[in-house]
Amino acid sequence: MTRILHRSSRTEPPLAVRAEGSWITQTGGHRVLDASGGAAVSCLGHGHPRVVEAIRRQVGQVDYVHSGFFSSEPAEALAEMLVGHEPGGLAGAYFVSSGSEAIEAALKLARQYFLEVGQERRQRFIARRQSYHGNTLGALAAGGNALRRAPYAPLLAAAFSHVSPAHAYRGQQEGESEEAFARRLAAELEAEFQRLGPDTVAAFVAEPVVGATLGCVPAPAGYFRAVREVCDRHGALLILDEVMCGMGRTGTLHAWEQEGIAPDIQVVAKGLGGGFQPIGALLIQGKILVAIRDGSGSFKHGHTYVAHPVACAAALEVQRVIREEGLLGQVQALGQRLRQGLEARLGQHPHVGDIRGRGLFHAIELVSDRESKAPFDPALQLNLRIREAALAAGLACYPGGGTADGRAGDHILLAPPYTATDEEIDLIVERLGAAVELAL
Ligand code: PLP
Numbered sequence: 001m002t003r004i005l006h007r008s009s010r011t012e013p014p015l016a017v018r019a020e021g022s023w024i025t026q027t028g029g030h031r032v033l034d035a036s037g038g039a040a041v042s043c044l045g046h047g048h049p050r051v052v053e054a055i056r057r058q059v060g061q062v063d064y065v066h067s068g069f070f071s072s073e074p075a076e077a078l079a080e081m082l083v084g085h086e087p088g089g090l091a092g093a094y095f096v097s098s099g100s101e102a103i104e105a106a107l108k109l110a111r112q113y114f115l116e117v118g119q120e121r122r123q124r125f126i127a128r129r130q131s132y133h134g135n136t137l138g139a140l141a142a143g144g145n146a147l148r149r150a151p152y153a154p155l156l157a158a159a160f161s162h163v164s165p166a167h168a169y170r171g172q173q174e175g176e177s178e179e180a181f182a183r184r185l186a187a188e189l190e191a192e193f194q195r196l197g198p199d200t201v202a203a204f205v206a207e208p209v210v211g212a213t214l215g216c217v218p219a220p221a222g223y224f225r226a227v228r229e230v231c232d233r234h235g236a237l238l239i240l241d242e243v244m245c246g247m248g249r250t251g252t253l254h255a256w257e258q259e260g261i262a263p264d265i266q267v268v269a270k271g272l273g274g275g276f277q278p279i280g281a282l283l284i285q286g287k288i289l290v291a292i293r294d295g296s297g298s299f300k301h302g303h304t305y306v307a308h309p310v311a312c313a314a315a316l317e318v319q320r321v322i323r324e325e326g327l328l329g330q331v332q333a334l335g336q337r338l339r340q341g342l343e344a345r346l347g348q349h350p351h352v353g354d355i356r357g358r359g360l361f362h363a364i365e366l367v368s369d370r371e372s373k374a375p376f377d378p379a380l381q382l383n384l385r386i387r388e389a390a391l392a393a394g395l396a397c398y399p400g401g402g403t404a405d406g407r408a409g410d411h412i413l414l415a416p417p418y419t420a421t422d423e424e425i426d427l428i429v430e431r432l433g434a435a436v437e438l439a440l
Contacts, residue, residue: 019046022417022424024396032391035428036398040211040244040361040415041275044318044327048419051276051317058313067306074313081319083283086253088262091286094299095279095307099243099269100134102280103205106265107138108301110203110237113288116295122202122236123159126192130165130408132213133205133241142205145213161196163188165210166219169354169365170373170408178220186226198234203264208255211244212400215363215411216356218250224259237264237288243280244361247271248322248418251332251359258358264288274318277311327418334425335359338414341429351376351440353409360418364432365401366410366440375401375409382439383410390435397432412436 002012018025022045024032034042044051062072079093094109096102107125114122127133129144140149141156144165149156164171164185172181193201204227210217231238240263245255249271252258256266265288269280292299305311322328339355339362346352346364353367366383368376376382383399390397398413416428 021045021047022420030394032394032396033424033427033431034396034417035390035432036396036413036415037270037417038275038396039270039398040249040413041270043248043271043274043418044276044321045417045419046275048274048276048318048321050321051274051314054313054317055276055310058310062309064309066304067302072307072309072312074309074316075307078312078316078319081316082281087257088254089285090262090266090283092284092289094282094284095312096282096303097278097280097305097308097311098134099241099267099280100136100139101303102243102267102269102282103133103139103142103241104136105301106239106267106282107142107203107205109265109282109284109288109299110239112296112300113237113291114202116291119199119235121197121200124196124200125160125203125205126189126196126201127160127162127205128165128210129162130167130213131162131205131207131210131241133207134243143213161192163192165214165217166206166223167210167214167217167408168220169217169356172220179222182220182223182226185220185223186230189227189230193230193234193236198236201234201236203237203239204231205239205241207241207243207245208259209245209250209358209361211361212398212413214408215365215401215413216358216361217363218255218356218358219259224256224261228261239263239265239267241267243267243269244415245358247319248328248331249359249361249415250357251328251335253322253328255358272318273311273315276318277308277314279308279311279315322418331359331418334416334418334420334422335362337422337425338362338416338429341426342432345429345433346436349436349440352436357414360420361413361415363400363411363413364436365408366412366436373409378410383412385439386410386412386432386435389438390431393431393435395428395431395435397428397435 014026131144133139133143246268266283273279354365387399401411
């Protein structure tokens with residue numbers, strides 16, 4: 001009997017005893033192809049020798065220093081790599097230990113920015129329904145995942161309101177073009193600014209490609225340009241949450257590069273350190289850094305493990321490997337192969353309503369009826385049944401969705417390593433197809 005409070009207290013997860021490349025081995029020798037990198041984390045797979053060596057070297061050199069006393073070489077080098085030469089005008093980095101911590105820091109940084117520039121009234125945040133920004137209280141309040149919010153609703157700050165997600169499969173109306181859909185959503189955001197009072201809004205928060213809550217949903221063309229305009233018109237910040245979809249996952253280093261805009265604050269995590277160490281980061285526009293430097297002089301925030309040297313060393317090496325080995329191109333090529341494979345294997349399946357995503361970030365949405373797009377009853381937990389069938393067949397994929405209000409179906413999310421082989425991508429498609437057939 002385990003003494004760990006696992007996610008499910010009814011079943012104990014199997015023990016992983018070895019992880020190498022795209023594969024995880026359980027006790028007893030059962031090998032599982034890691035098709036989702038946990039939750040879109042392991043972008044280089046497992047045990048990458050360069051990253052393992054970088055961690056070993058850093059622990060031996062400077063294992064830990066408190067960011068209030070010292071900086072460290074890997075933290076400085078990582079910041080230089082992430083914001084020194086990249087597009088979009090991002091000029092500073094702030095390192096924490098997870099995606100939720102990074103979101104919390106982003107919300108506080110936005111609030112502090114407006115205090116620094118004398119706009120105290122800006123204390124409201126607008127986010128989107130059916131989004132996920134993390135599980136700590138601020139991040140949960142920002143998120144729009146009804147199931148995760150419900151038990152903690154009394155603890156969640158009232159500073160957050162929510163508009164519709166940019167979810168074409170369920171939100172775009174009959175006969176409405178993609179552009180018109182994007183304009184309608186931007187008009188809804190504009191109306192929310194007006195309802196709250198435009199000069200009370202600090203920021204709009206969104207995932208460029210929605211991850212765990214909806215399953216790899218990119219926005220319709222023009223959506224991010226339109227919401228960027230709304231934010232600019234009212235002097236609010238745009239915070240983009242790329243915790244799941246960032247750091248190469250969609251085929252460009254940042255998902256926003258495909259939208260023709262740039263954020264004021266970007267939040268990254270999972271693919272930053274690839275799971276080798278826990279790390280998340282804010283990437284920050286220069287105007288925010290200047291406001292703090294010329295104002296109070298310090299970001300009123302901080303945790304014990306801010307800019308942890310070993311986590312930064314691991315992330316630095318992960319990012320070097322991505323650049324030096326040309327892995328963004330590989331994400332694009334493997335992503336196409338994955339998409340084509342899913343369409344060929346499951347595109348006609350009577351219970352697969354949608355196949356969507358970008359790069360190595362794809363999902364299938366399950367429906368009881370393709371015509372009406374009616375979801376299955378979430379009580380059936382079909383996504384979990386598929387996950388179990390897949391695990392038994394040697395495939396780890398990430399289940400999600402299935403809201404009781406019928407606004408989202410169950411989905412299965414795939415996020416294989418950028419280092420996967422063609423054969424592994426084909427095996428993912430084959431094993432997922434078999435698991436869907438077995439579970440439905
Ligand atoms: N934001 C997004 C888009 C996420 O997908 C997640 C985690 O899945 C988070 C924030 C929270 O990150 P973490 O679980 O590292 O706290």
